[in-house]
Amino acid sequence: MSRAFVKETDAVDELPEKLVSEHRNLVTPEGLAMIEEEVARLQVELGEAQRAEERDAIQRVSRDLRYWNARLVTAEVQPAPGDLSEVSFGATVTFERNDGRVQIFRLVGEDEANPTKGTISYTSPLAQALMGKSVGDVVKAGGGEAEITKIE
Known part of the structure; x- marks a missing residue:
């Protein structure tokens, strides 16, 4: 169907996906907790947007939730550095x-x-x-x- 025949309120522009880094997703324990908190917050926000039938909010929050779920799944928690003779992750x-x-x-x-x-x-x-x-x-x-x- 041509966009000319779509009501303006029905037209929702697609948001581009958030780019996910090509680097390994190394995180500190605090970083993992931050990602988990963001996923939980966005799940609540998505539920609220769905109940309110706010299509733009649903689309935005869904996109953000896809990003943070991808980051959660790929998170590699790194222990605190044991050897402090040289700089390493977490130092x-x-x-x-x-x-x-x-x-x-x-x-x-x-x-x-x-x-x-x-x-x-x-x-x-x-x-x-x-x-x-x-x-x-x-x-x-x-x-x-x-x-x-x-x-x-």
Whole structure:
């Protein structure tokens, strides 16, 4: 049927799917809990949208729920790092940039990363530069360099 004969209220534009990373879905235990909470929240929101017959909300929440369910199914929970002699997933790294700034970041999964709260994705360029390095090592960080001063 031509869209010319569809009532405007019946026409719902398809939302594009959220892209799922090609990287392994490594998560901390806290990251797994965050994903589980998001799935539970979206399930409630979907039920509410269905009861209210809000088609746009149903479509949006369904799309988000598909994304988070995919992330839940593929989540690989990583234990806390046992060996802190070098940077690995889950470690908290303190480093000093060549401009004097001291920064502290924990390397976490992609969905739980929030640089403003001190976490970065293990797939980020900075995390990749830090991985496998030890205290005293210097890595390329942005346009400059940074020396690792502590690994926790």
